[in-house]
Amino acid sequence: MDAAIETRGLSKTYRGGVQALSGVDLTVNAGEVFGFVGPNGAGKSTLIRSLLDLIRPTAGTARLLGIDSRDPRSRERVGYLPGDPRLHPRLSGRAQLDSLLRLRPVGGGYEDLAERFGAALDRPLRDLSKGNRQKIALIQAFMQRPALVVLDEPTSGLDPLVQEEFRSLVRETASSGSTVFLSSHSLDEVQHVADRVGIIRGGRLVAVDVVEAMLERSVRHVSVRFAEPVDLKTFAQIPGVQVVDGDGPSLSLRVEGSMEPLVKALGGERVIDLTSTPADLEEIFLGYYQEQGE
Amino acid sequence: MIGEVLRRALGDRVRTLAAWCVGAAAYLAMIVAVYPSIRNASGISDLAKHYPDVLKELFGMGAGINLASAAGYLDTELFSLMLPLFLLAMAIGTGAGTLAGEHEAGLLELVVAAPLKRGSVVVAKAVGLTVELAALAAAMIVTLLIAGPLADMSLDRPRMAAAVLAAALLALMHGALALAVGAATRHRASAIGVPAALAAVGYLVAGLAGLADWLSPFRYLSPFHYAGRAPLESGVDASGLIVLAIVTVVLVGAAATLFQRRDMASA
Numbered sequence: 272m273d274a275a276i277e278t279r280g281l282s283k284t285y286r287g288g289v290q291a292l293s294g295v296d297l298t299v300n301a302g303e304v305f306g307f308v309g310p311n312g313a314g315k316s317t318l319i320r321s322l323l324d325l326i327r328p329t330a331g332t333a334r335l336l337g338i339d340s341r342d343p344r345s346r347e348r349v350g351y352l353p354g355d356p357r358l359h360p361r362l363s364g365r366a367q368l369d370s371l372l373r374l375r376p377v378g379g380g381y382e383d384l385a386e387r388f389g390a391a392l393d394r395p396l397r398d399l400s401k402g403n404r405q406k407i408a409l410i411q412a413f414m415q416r417p418a419l420v421v422l423d424e425p426t427s428g429l430d431p432l433v434q435e436e437f438r439s440l441v442r443e444t445a446s447s448g449s450t451v452f453l454s455s456h457s458l459d460e461v462q463h464v465a466d467r468v469g470i471i472r473g474g475r476l477v478a479v480d481v482v483e484a485m486l487e488r489s490v491r492h493v494s495v496r497f498a499e500p501v502d503l504k505t506f507a508q509i510p511g512v513q514v515v516d517g518d519g520p521s522l523s524l525r526v527e528g529s530m531e532p533l534v535k536a537l538g539g540e541r542v543i544d545l546t547s548t549p550a551d552l553e554e555i556f557l558g559y560y561q562e563q564g565e
Numbered sequence: 566m567i568g569e570v571l572r573r574a575l576g577d578r579v580r581t582l583a584a585w586c587v588g589a590a591a592y593l594a595m596i597v598a599v600y601p602s603i604r605n606a607s608g609i610s611d612l613a614k615h616y617p618d619v620l621k622e623l624f625g626m627g628a629g630i631n632l633a634s635a636a637g638y639l640d641t642e643l644f645s646l647m648l649p650l651f652l653l654a655m656a657i658g659t660g661a662g663t664l665a666g667e668h669e670a671g672l673l674e675l676v677v678a679a680p681l682k683r684g685s686v687v688v689a690k691a692v693g694l695t696v697e698l699a700a701l702a703a704a705m706i707v708t709l710l711i712a713g714p715l716a717d718m719s720l721d722r723p724r725m726a727a728a729v730l731a732a733a734l735l736a737l738m739h740g741a742l743a744l745a746v747g748a749a750t751r752h753r754a755s756a757i758g759v760p761a762a763l764a765a766v767g768y769l770v771a772g773l774a775g776l777a778d779w780l781s782p783f784r785y786l787s788p789f790h791y792a793g794r795a796p797l798e799s800g801v802d803a804s805g806l807i808v809l810a811i812v813t814v815v816l817v818g819a820a821a822t823l824f825q826r827r828d829m830a831s832a
Contacts, residue, residue, distance in 0.1 A: 316831065320829070320831065323678045324677075325674065325677060325678065325828070325829040326828040326829060327826075327828060343680040343681055343682055344680055345680075346678060346679065346680040347680040349678075351675070351678045353671075353674050353675065353678075354831075355671065355831070356674075356675070357670060357671030357672055357674065357675075358672075358675075359577075359672060361577070370569060370572075370573055371675060371679070373566070373568075373569035373572075374566065374569050374570070374676060374679035374681065375566070375679055375680060376566060376680065411675065
């Protein structure tokens with residue numbers, strides 16, 4: 272079976288000399304949900320727009336569903352959500368979606384999706400809020416029941432309830448055998464939905480791993496408040512735990528990898544409050560960089 | 566598929582096009598309505614004889630055209646400037662807006678992401694432009710056919726229709742240039758500016774070539790030269806129209822190739 276996405280040595284240098292991608296080799300398997308994560312300006316949109324032949328790589332190749340991306344047929348069963356989707360201001364959502372459907376050889380439908388997301392179909396798009404326009408843009412990416420959906424920062428502008436609905440749509444799409452490729456600037460946003468995650472930074476694919484392994488390596492900042500002062504040494508001894516600050520009943524910790532040893536140690540104490548700040552992408556990058564350097 | 570690009574291009578323009586047709590028809594009807602009083606004013610032709618040569622050339626009466634004849638009157642009042650100007654303005658506006666304008670607004674991203682060849686998107690836009698110009702030209706022809714007899718004008722109808730279509734072809738060529746410049750620069754402003762400047766210079770060169778010897782060889786570079794001067798009096802020259810048609814096809818081909826090759830700008 273062909274990979275859903277396959278890039279080999281994909282590089283892009285923009286006019287003016289900015290190297291946005293350098294030698295990206297990426298394989299996304301059919302039927303998986305792939306999270307493509309990196310900070311703003313890392314090259315996420317450049318890679319996505321090269322896949323769709325909107326921009327031409329300076330070197331390397333990309334294949335979608337086994338067909339070279341330079342061939343328009345490679346996009347026949349591909350849905351796409353741009354990072355900054357622009358819709359026709361004067362058309363209603365319905366007219367815009369109908370028009371986009373007619374651009375493609377395969378049929379589709381959007382009524383069920385519109386109902387699911389509570390999208391306003393009959394008002395001119397210029398009258399809709401950014402979040403409501405984003406719903407229409409999302410619907411157009413899924414309405415062909417595509418074999419591959421490529422989504423550039425799909426949840427921007429969506430409220431949390433709609434984001435949850437979106438995640439379940441992604442899961443359903445994957446379980447029906449389609450592939451979902453979505454980008455984000457935060458690991459948190461994709462970790463609940465992606466099977467695997469690729470991290471891009473400075474135009475290079477730094478790491479590709481399953482989400483669990485990615486989280487294993489991640490660093491969390493944990494603050495604990497106890498009922499009474501505790502002995503700092505007990506916590507300093509826990510593997511992966513580093514005491515950043517300790518002041519009587521309050522403790523600030525840096526936890527690398529699994530939370531399990533810390534949670535076990537906390538079990539013997541009277542804990543009043545516990546907060547854990549999620550994995551910081553930058554620190555995960557650093558982890559992978561150090562590994563590459565070794 | 567690609568038909569939808571054409572459908573959308575025309576759908577977006579229906580109201581603007583209707584306004585152009587109504588405006589042009591009203592202007593043409595007004596010019597025709599004035600004709601009976603001009604014809605009966607015997608001094609007009611004498612007055613025109615005393616115009617400076619520059620004005621006579623620009624108004625298409627350099628060869629001593631008789632203002633009191635219907636053909637001479639319409640050549641001077643319509644076909645020398647205003648009728649081509651209506652068609653040119655619409656063609657350049659549409660040519661620049663439909664490609665560079667939509668590109669700048671980010672509206673082509675989802676169109677090009679569909680399984681279409683980008684070059685064929687440009688061809689569909691060019692077909693849309695041609696249909697629009699044909700509609701405006703048809704409105705002009707119908708107006709003259711109806712208003713002419715009412716004003717007691719005797720016109721050679723096929724020649725009149727050919728004259729309007731020649732002006733429409735001249736406009737189409739400039740619209741195709743707007744497409745090509747838009748495909749190359751991706752900026753709507755230059756896609757308007759370059760063909761508009763060519764139209765202005767081309768008009769002056771073709772109009773004044775008869776007065777200044779040094780200018781005369783340059784008239785072959787002016788698209789207006791090929792559309793013909795005083796088309797009702799002297800008829801439309803088919804060979805000139807063939808030149809315009811070839812240049813138009815070459816420009817659309819260049820626009821398609823350029824648009825096919827270049828990166829799409831991110832919105």
